[in-house]
Amino acid sequence: MNFDSFVGNKSAVRAVRMAAENGGTGHAWLFCGEAGTGKKTLASLFAQALLCGGGEAKPCGRCGACLKFLKGAHPDISVIRKPADKSFILVEQIRKVREEIYIRPNESEYKIVLIENADNMNPAAANALLKVLEEPPAYAVFLLTADNERKLPETIVSRCRTVELFAVPLPEAKDWLSRRMPGADPAELSAAVLYGGGNLGRSLSFLEDTAVRRGYEQALELARALTTRREFDVLEALAPFEGDRSGLLRLMEDFDRLLGRVAACKFRTGQTDPDAEALSARISPLRAAALHDTLDELRSALFYNANCALTAALLGARLKTVMETV
Ligand SMILES: [Zn+2]
Structure with a gap:
């Protein structure tokens, strides 16, 4: 997958693509929008593009860095998410990030921390994150996703560049879904597209x-x-x-x-x-x-x-x- 195959949300894609291609990325990005709109997908593509060592069209999907990234084995990215048995991202998880972020990247120019559903941080975790966002090392890039950015402290949001994702037009959703599920019954596909209302994740969940x-x-x-x-x-x-x-x-x-x-x-x-x-x-x-x-x-x-x-x-x-x- 690359930026061209990301459906809809052209201005969001353009913003991260330009940042990945031209450098000067900023230290913190917040991807927000309803669940199912592709926040995690776009944040991951951005991370992969930053780590990619290939040619001009990043991520290339073929270089050593891309292959490691796709296997979940790149040493310069860590992904933080709420433990399955907990309701929140815990302060211990963020403290560990703080300790590790000051160790220089191994293989690339950046050290990336992707925090999935950062709106699930408890207040102590949010405070710990704020401290590192206030004075990040030059190579650090934090990518946060949030279904509801209003649940994040304003002090964190104001330190992030915000990228908002929206539902896509129904015909685009239908094209994407038919490519993704080539064997599906056309009536089922239509029902899924209408159910999602342009939210691809929601359409997919209807089928799966x-x-x-x-x-x-x-x-x-x-x-x-x-x-x-x-x-x-x-x-x-x-x-x-x-x-x-x-x-x-x-x-x-x-x-x-x-x-x-x-x-x-x-x-x-x-x-x-x-x-x-x-x-x-x-x-x-x-x-x-x-x-x-x-x-x-x-x-x-x-x-x-x-x-x-x-x-x-x-x-x-x-x-x-x-x-x-x-
Ligand atoms: Zn690559």
Whole structure:
């Protein structure tokens, strides 16, 4: 993979490519954007390009440095991520980085630290990182990724050059997905593209993760239940979530995205959306907006620890009220 094969986000790609080609990279970069938009992929490409010893088009993918990088064996890069059994990146992990960063690079001009989901650092870890960002050695490059950069202390963000990544246009997402999964059924591919809404990671998870697919189907069931006006259908669609807070949050998120598609399907050109079109007969854009507001309100309540079973019941009741009054 190289910068040309990175889909969409041209200005972000241009920024890191120019920095990799011309040097003067700056010591800290923050790649931010929704999960699934390619932050880690672009940060890794940038790291590989900085380490690459090949010709002008870096990363070349063939030189010794690239081959070591691709095997995860290059000595001048370390990758920090939250331990699988912990909720945060720990201060011990960052302290180790601080100790090692002052040892000069082995093979290249740079010593790179890639911190995945840096927004998962606990405050002590963030403080430790801040100290090294204040006075980094000349060869050090820190690459941070974050789904939500607002969770990072401003003192860290202000020391980073920010690269923001976005969803890509649906046709580009479709091209990329068809190349990536050449054997996939075209209807499945279309469904995955619509589910992702231009977020490639999300589209891929729709094809590869049955739990994601099931979640979408449950959101679709809830939407269909609202349009039948049968009390029991809505209760049935929400029943599995009475004791499942994270499942309910996910359902609300999936349902909300589906509403966005329903509201947009009348204006969409070139891409049909059968699920959303079927719902749009009963859910006008105005209704979709009112349903969205209701979801927003209950989602914050649930986030701040409202009772899960009660929220599920309230959600059903409030959504039905919108269907009857808006
Ligand atoms: Zn190379």
